[in-house]
Structure formats: structure tokens, C-alpha cells
Amino acid sequence: MHDGRELELNVVALPSEQSEDPRIALLRLERRVERERRARLEAEAIAEGGTRALHEKQRQLKLLQTIATAANESSSIADTLRFALKEICAFAGWSLGHVYEVSRGDHELLPTAIWHAADEAMAGVFRDATLLTPLPRGVGLPGRVLATGAPAWLTDVTDATNFPRAQVAAASGLRAGFAFPVMVGREVAAVMEFFTSETREPDNALLALMAQIGTQLGRVIERKRAEERLVHDASHDPLTGLPNRALLLDRLNYAIARRRRDEDFQFALLFVDLDRFKLVNDSLGHAAGDVLLIEVGRRLQAALRQEDLAARPVAGAASSPHTLARLGGDEFIVLIEELAHPSDAVRIGERLIETLARPITVDGQEVYATASVGVATSTAEHAAAEDILRDADLAMYRAKSSGRGRIEIYDHGLHEVAISRLKLESDIRRAVREHEFTLHYQPIVALESREVVGFEALVRWQRSPQELVYPDRFIAVAEETGLIVFIGLWVLREACRTAARWQRAFPRPQPLTMSINLSPRQFQQPDLVEQVRAIVTEAGVAPETVHLEVTEGVTIDDPERTIRIIEELRAFGVGVGIDDFGTGYSSLSYIHRLPLDVLKIDRSFVLGMDASGEGRQIVRTIMDLAQNLDIDVIAEGAEQASHVDQLQAMGCHFGQGYFFSRPVEAAAAEALLAQGPFK
Ligand code: C2E
Numbered sequence: 167m168h169d170g171r172e173l174e175l176n177v178v179a180l181p182s183e184q185s186e187d188p189r190i191a192l193l194r195l196e197r198r199v200e201r202e203r204r205a206r207l208e209a210e211a212i213a214e215g216g217t218r219a220l221h222e223k224q225r226q227l228k229l230l231q232t233i234a235t236a237a238n239e240s241s242s243i244a245d246t247l248r249f250a251l252k253e254i255c256a257f258a259g260w261s262l263g264h265v266y267e268v269s270r271g272d273h274e275l276l277p278t279a280i281w282h283a284a285d286e287a288m289a290g291v292f293r294d295a296t297l298l299t300p301l302p303r304g305v306g307l308p309g310r311v312l313a314t315g316a317p318a319w320l321t322d323v324t325d326a327t328n329f330p331r332a333q334v335a336a337a338s339g340l341r342a343g344f345a346f347p348v349m350v351g352r353e354v355a356a357v358m359e360f361f362t363s364e365t366r367e368p369d370n371a372l373l374a375l376m377a378q379i380g381t382q383l384g385r386v387i388e389r390k391r392a393e394e395r396l397v398h399d400a401s402h403d404p405l406t407g408l409p410n411r412a413l414l415l416d417r418l419n420y421a422i423a424r425r426r427r428d429e430d431f432q433f434a435l436l437f438v439d440l441d442r443f444k445l446v447n448d449s450l451g452h453a454a455g456d457v458l459l460i461e462v463g464r465r466l467q468a469a470l471r472q473e474d475l476a477a478r479p480v481a482g483a484a485s486s487p488h489t490l491a492r493l494g495g496d497e498f499i500v501l502i503e504e505l506a507h508p509s510d511a512v513r514i515g516e517r518l519i520e521t522l523a524r525p526i527t528v529d530g531q532e533v534y535a536t537a538s539v540g541v542a543t544s545t546a547e548h549a550a551a552e553d554i555l556r557d558a559d560l561a562m563y564r565a566k567s568s569g570r571g572r573i574e575i576y577d578h579g580l581h582e583v584a585i586s587r588l589k590l591e592s593d594i595r596r597a598v599r600e601h602e603f604t605l606h607y608q609p610i611v612a613l614e615s616r617e618v619v620g621f622e623a624l625v626r627w628q629r630s631p632q633e634l635v636y637p638d639r640f641i642a643v644a645e646e647t648g649l650i651v652f653i654g655l656w657v658l659r660e661a662c663r664t665a666a667r668w669q670r671a672f673p674r675p676q677p678l679t680m681s682i683n684l685s686p687r688q689f690q691q692p693d694l695v696e697q698v699r700a701i702v703t704e705a706g707v708a709p710e711t712v713h714l715e716v717t718e719g720v721t722i723d724d725p726e727r728t729i730r731i732i733e734e735l736r737a738f739g740v741g742v743g744i745d746d747f748g749t750g751y752s753s754l755s756y757i758h759r760l761p762l763d764v765l766k767i768d769r770s771f772v773l774g775m776d777a778s779g780e781g782r783q784i785v786r787t788i789m790d791l792a793q794n795l796d797i798d799v800i801a802e803g804a805e806q807a808s809h810v811d812q813l814q815a816m817g818c819h820f821g822q823g824y825f826f827s828r829p830v831e832a833a834a835a836e837a838l839l840a841q842g843p844f845k
Pocket residue numbers: 608623624625636637638641650654657683684685745746769802803804805822823824825829
């Protein structure tokens with residue numbers, strides 16, 4: 167009966183019982199397995215408590231091991247931390263985890279994009295709030311961890327006293343939370359926080375485990391830092407710590423490649439060379455020269471950081487689009503990526519020259535480290551990094567030879583437009599510095615009495631003794647570059663002084679008013695209200711006689727802020743009006759909410775009254791709206807007697823336009839006042 171197959175089974179299963187009937191052998195085997203299983207169950211039942219602890223210990227070890235393995239295999243700290251968040255959430259049954267980074271100087275925790283959420287919907291709002299809330303040392307659950315270097319627990323975040331995000335946590339259905347530090351030696355390198363949707367009492371075993379994980383993750387960071395230090399040393403200048411030539415060329419090549427793919431991407435290279443550096447080195451010695459170079463590097467970097475802040479006010483977010491490198495000697499290079507306009511390169515160059523204008527103290531001596539700057543911008547013709555570097559170098563030499571402390575542009579690649587715009591921009595800059603602006607005044611007339619009730623101040627630029635430039639040629643560029651803020655402050659001051667003077671010279675029962683244009687950029691200044699207050703007060707003019715004109719575009723951007731600013735201005739006393747009304751896109755319902763004194767009907771509508779019934783209709787609609795809201799209306803662009811008649815017929819009380827007078831110099835405006843009402 168022994169066939170081959172059974173024999174084989176015998177051989178495999180029971181080699182020592184070859185002679186036995188295989189079926190009996192099988193039965194015996196089954197019984198044995200069953201016996202062992204029962205014994206095991208019994209043993210487990212007896213030692214259940216101990217086993218559970220053992221089991222728990224095993225889970226803990228497994229967690230530590232999983233995270234350790236991931237840490238060893240991953241090449242990124244962020245990935246490792248993200249993985250750890252996920253594993254810890256799964257392990258402990260918590261729903262949400264997030265990692266804070268510790269700011270430079272250790273005083274603050276910065277939120278990061280390293281998150282894990284079991285439930286996205288739940289995480290959303292809380293994550294948004296977290297991303298907006300950096301926590302100072304000691305503040306909030308994670309802030310306490312930073313301060314103490316130890317894990318912390320909140321049974322219920324919604325009634326914790328020191329938890330800034332309590333409200334939004336409650337709104338997101340989060341209750342218990344804990345956090346622990348990621349330690350590198352004794353330093354807290356990051357803080358991990360976790361939340362879940364029910365309250366939980368502190369779990370010391372869990373916190374002890376987390377402390378271990380914190381140390382483990384710290385090793386990853388430590389290792390990574392050591393690697394980075396090696397890479398850093400190979401690519402940085404040991405004296406200043408700035409990127410060296412190799413790293414610069416690397417980034418430049420990358421920019422060139424990107425430019426090839428993307429026409430819109432622009433970059434510029436600034437070659438910054440110190441004037442008279444050799445003199446310092448020769449007279450004060452190399453050590454002094456080193457001190458100077460370090461300080462120059464520091465100042466250039468600080469100036470570029472200012473640029474970053476101006477360009478992207480949300481701090482800490484993206485990395486800087488500028489690379490400041492030291493080529494050796496006294497040569498520094500700035501690579502500016504993501505250039506909005508070639509002229510930005512010039513502006514940045516000027517800022518760099520400016521920042522070096524203050525003397526630097528070396529060995530107790532004041533040294534002036536002025537610099538010359540050459541600019542080359544990205545163009546299609548540039549094949550290689552070295553070419554651009556050469557162009558910037560050439561431009562720098564030209565800057566040096568045409569007088570030190572200057573900036574020159576390698577203009578081969580610059581388009582005509584860019585050049586003339588650059589020139590315009592630097593001319594406006596000079597105009598601001600040298601006070602080349604002047605004001606013209608255009609009377610605002612009461613249509614009934616034909617009496618001058620006030621003036622609008624309109625800025626002009628006396629570019630040269632022969633050339634008077636009108637605002638349409640320079641306001642837009644001034645606005646783009648931010649120079650308008652300086653111009654605007656000057657206009658405000660000058661116009662207020664003039665108003666005070668005229669009010670004294672031409673006293674009226676209703677004092678003369680002065681209307682002043684505020685540009686959008688000016689309106690966005692955080693200290694606008696204080697500035698206005700200071701200038702008006704200093705000029706000694708009654709606030710009620712100063713009227714500020716803003717355009718509709720300004721008001722629509724951030725309605726709540728707009729309303730607040732206008733209210734603050736009016737609380738001080740100055741009037742606020744909407745300029746060019748009807749040309750923007752403010753909805754009528756929105757205008758309704760603004761606390762306004764005046765609407766100025768745009769001149770195009772007034773001029774349009776001749777041509778069509780439609781033109782008249784628009785003016786009439788605006789008049790109705792203003793009457794409903796009890797706001798004064800000034801009609802601009804009244805050029806003909808017929809305009810004035812029609813406006814009057816529609817119930818408009820004030821007009822401004824060539825029919826009465828063009829904008830004129832102060833002396834001519836005074837003559838108008840002296841001469842009495844228009845006939
Ligand atoms: P705006 O505020 O609408 O100023 C009125 C403009 O209309 C002035 O041009 C004025 O000369 C012109 N105008 C006055 N009456 C008539 C008329 O009967 N017919 C016609 N066709 N035009 C008339 P201007 O002085 O060239 O100013 C142009 C714009 O420049 C101003 O428009 C204003 O938006 C801006 N601007 C002027 N001065 C300043 C200033 O100090 N700061 C700011 N931010 N912007 C200013």
C-alpha cells in the first residue's frame with residue numbers, strides 16, 4: 167500500500183517513525199498541536215496581566231524601531247518628522263499632529279507645513295489658524311515645551327488658560343493635546359504637538375515614550391546638520407560665511423536654464439566692488455581689511471533682507487530670491503531672481519550703495535567703504551554664466567571710471583523702454599531727493615455764487631528749468647516704486663501750509679478748503695492716519711478744511727480697513743472723498759457703507775454730457791445717489807458754460823474745470839482769490 171506520495175509525506179513529517187501508518191501519524195500530530203495550543207492559552211490566561219504589559223512594551227519598541235528605521239533611510243528631516251507624526255497618531259490613537267520649528271535665537275516657535283491629520287475636514291480651520299500663529303517661548307502648549315525642554319499635556323485645550331488657539335480648537339472639535347520636544351543635545355530643535363477629539367487624562371507612559379522619540383528624532387537632525395555643514399563649507403567663503411564663487415555659478419546656471427524654459431522669468435546680476443579697499447588693506451593691515459569685508463557682507467545681506475520683507479511681507483515663508491556671494495577680494499555679487507522689472511535691479515543696487523555709505527569702524531578708525539555697482543540682466547543672448555558675470559564686471563568698471571559710488575547698467579540686452587523707464591525712475595528718485603516738485607492749484611467753485619470755495623492741489627515736477635512734467639508721466643512709476651509715498655507726504659505738507667496761509671490772507675465765513683490726492687500706495691501705509699494728523703497739525707490748518715481724495719480702487723481692496731481708516735481720518739476732522747467716481751468698480755451698495763464727505767464725478771462724464779443723453783443720465787444717477795447719502799458732489803472737467811448750466815440744473819453745487827481756471831501756480835491762485843467771484 168505504500169505508494170510514492172505517502173512515502174514522501176512520511177519522510178517529511180515524521181522521519182523517525184517511518185514504519186508507522188501515515189494516517190495514525192497524522193492524527194497523533196494533530197493531537198500534539200492541539201495540546202500545545204491549549205497549553206499556550208492556559209499560560210496566557212494565567213499571565214494575562216504581564217502579557218498585556220509585554221505586548222504594550224512590544225508595541226512601543228516597534229514604534230521606536232519603525233521611526234528609527236525611517237530616520238536612517240530618509241534623506242529629509244521633514245519627511246522623517248512627517249512619518250513620525252503619522253506613526254505616533256496611529257500608535258496612540260490621536261487624530262492630529264504638527265511640527266513647530268524653533269526660530270533662530272530660540273525665542274519663538276514657527277509653524278511648519280509638516281502635518282498629519284486623520285481627518286482633513288477637522289484639521290482645516292485649525293491648521294489655518296496654527297499657520298498664522300507663531301508662538302513665543304512659554305506661550306501655549308508648544309511654547310511651554312520650548313521653555314522647559316520637557317513634554318506637556320492638556321486634558322482639555324478648550325478650557326486651558328495658556329492656549330492661544332483654544333477657540334479655533336474648540337470650533338474644530340479638538341480637546342486633548344500633548345507636545346514634546348525634539349532634542350539635539352540640550353537644545354530644543356523642534357516641537358511636535360498632537361491633538362484628539364476627546365478629553366484625555368495625562369498618560370505618563372506615553373509621554374516617557376515620546377521623550378525617547380524626541381531624542382531619536384533629534385539624532386536625525388544632528389546628523390543632517392553635520393552633513394549640511396560639510397556641504398556648506400565646500401560652497402561658502404570662510405571669512406564672511408557667504409556663498410562662494412562655485413555656489414554662485416551653480417545658482418546662476420540654474421537661473422539661466424530656467425530663463426530658457428520661461429520667457430517671463432527675469433534675473434539680474436549685480437557686481438559690487440568696494441572703492442579704495444586696497445587702501446584700507448595697505449594702511450590698516452589685513453586683519454582690518456577682514457573686519458571691513460565681514461561688515462560689508464553683513465550690511466549687504468541685511469539690505470537684501472529688507473528687500474525681501476518689502477517684496478513679501480509674510481516673513482519666514484519662502485526662501486530669499488537673492489544670492490549674495492563673495493567672489494574673493496573685495497568683490498561681492500548679488501544674483502536677484504524673480505525680478506519683476508529690470509529697474510528693480512537698479513533700485514536694489516542703489517540700496518546696496520546706500521547701506522555702505524555709513525562709515526564702518528575698523529580698529530577704532532572710521533572707514534568709508536563706498537562701492538561701485540555694475541548690473542547685468544538676463545537676456546536671451548547670454549549663453550553662459552561667465553558671460554553674464556563678465557557683463558556685470560564691465561558695467562562695474564564703467565561705474566568706477568565715471569566716478570565712484572555709482573551704479574551702471576550693462577545695456578546691451580536692455581530694451582529701449584526698460585532703459586528710459588530706468589532713467590525716469592532714477593530721475594524721480596533724484597527729484598524726491600532734490601525737492602524738484604511743485605504744486606499747482608485748481609479752484610473749486612460754488613456754482614451758485616461763482617465763488618472760489620477751495621482748491622485742489624496738483625503736483626508737477628520741475629525736471630529742469632525748462633521742463634515741467636505733468637503727473638500722468640510720473641505718478642504711475644512713482645506708485646510702482648513706492649516713491650509716491652515720499653512725494654505724497656511732501657504734497658500733503660506743502661498743500662496744508664498753503665491752505666493755512668491763504669485762510670489767513672483771505673478770511674471767509676467758510677474757510678477755504680484744500681483737496682489733496684492720496685495714492686493707493688499712500689493709503690496703504692500703516693501709519694497714514696498718524697502722518698496726516700502730524701502734518702495737518704504742524705501746518706496749523708483746521709483739519710475740517712483739508713479734504714483727502716482717494717480713488718475707488720483703493721477703497722475696494724480691503725473694505726473693513728478702508729472703513730476704519732476713513733473713520734479715523736474723519737474723527738480727526740479731515741474730509742474724505744472719492745475721486746474719479748464712476749470710473750472704478752465700486753458697487754453702489756458698497757459706497758453706501760463708506761463714511762464719505764464728497765464724491766467727485768469723473769471729468770469724462772461731465773465732458774460726455776454734451777454728446778449724449780447717456781452721459782447726462784450717468785451724472786444724474788450719481789447726483790441722486792449722493793443726495794440720498796447726503797454727500798456733497800464736485801463735478802470735474804467743467805469746460806463749457808453749458809456744462810455748468812446743466813450741472814446746476816441737476817442740483818450739483820460745486821464744479822472744477824477749465825471753464826473757471828486751469829490748475830495754476832500759487833501766485834496766480836492768490837490773484838484769483840483777490841479778484842472775487844467768477845462772473
Ligand atoms: P485728478 O485727481 O482727477 O485731477 C484732475 C485732473 O484733471 C488734473 O490733471 C487737472 O489738470 C485736470 N482737469 C481739471 N479741469 C479739467 C477740465 O476742465 N478738462 C480736462 N480735460 N481736464 C481737467 P493733472 O493735474 O494732470 O493730474 C492728473 C492726475 O494726476 C490727477 O487726476 C491725480 O490722479 C494725479 N495727481 C495729481 N497730483 C497728485 C498728487 O499730488 N498725488 C497723487 N497721488 N496724485 C496726483
